[in-house]
Amino acid sequence: MSGAQRESGSIQLEEMRLLCAKHWNPIGIPMSNVPTSDELGFQPLPEDEYDSYLQQVMRLVVEGASAGQISHYLSLVESDYLMLSSPAGNKDAFVGAVLDLANRTFTR
Numbered sequence: 001m002s003g004a005q006r007e008s009g010s011i012q013l014e015e016m017r018l019l020c021a022k023h024w025n026p027i028g029i030p031m032s033n034v035p036t037s038d039e040l041g042f043q044p045l046p047e048d049e050y051d052s053y054l055q056q057v058m059r060l061v062v063e064g065a066s067a068g069q070i071s072h073y074l075s076l077v078e079s080d081y082l083m084l085s086s087p088a089g090n091k092d093a094f095v096g097a098v099l100d101l102a103n104r105t106f107t108r
Contacts, residue, residue, distance in 0.1 A: 011061065011098075011105050016054040019101065024094030025050075026078050026087035053077050061102045070095045 053074070060070050071091055078087040 011058050011101060013051065013054060013058070015101060016058060016098070017050075019094060019097045020050050020054060023097055024074065024089040024091050026074075026082055026084055026089050026091075028088035053081075057098060061098060067092075067095050067099060070098065 056073065057070055060073060065073075074091050074095070078084045078091075
């Protein structure tokens, strides 16, 4: 995917939040006051819970980072920033979903 293709679309933070809630919620915080959505099949996250990390993932995607590079960044977030030894969620599923979203978004 070329830089021109990447600039033609943009991933929205709300889309990233949904993917994060579904696949990569390392500290396992659901919004207990919000029921699981029948439409989504999972509970959404508080709006700003992981935003700074998700914005960095978005930058990495736009810069053309590989799945491995994005996964490495998320591993650092889990271990160094969140200080988790056994994070919840599936980081690889999240990275795959983000890259699928990017491919759909940037090729419109």
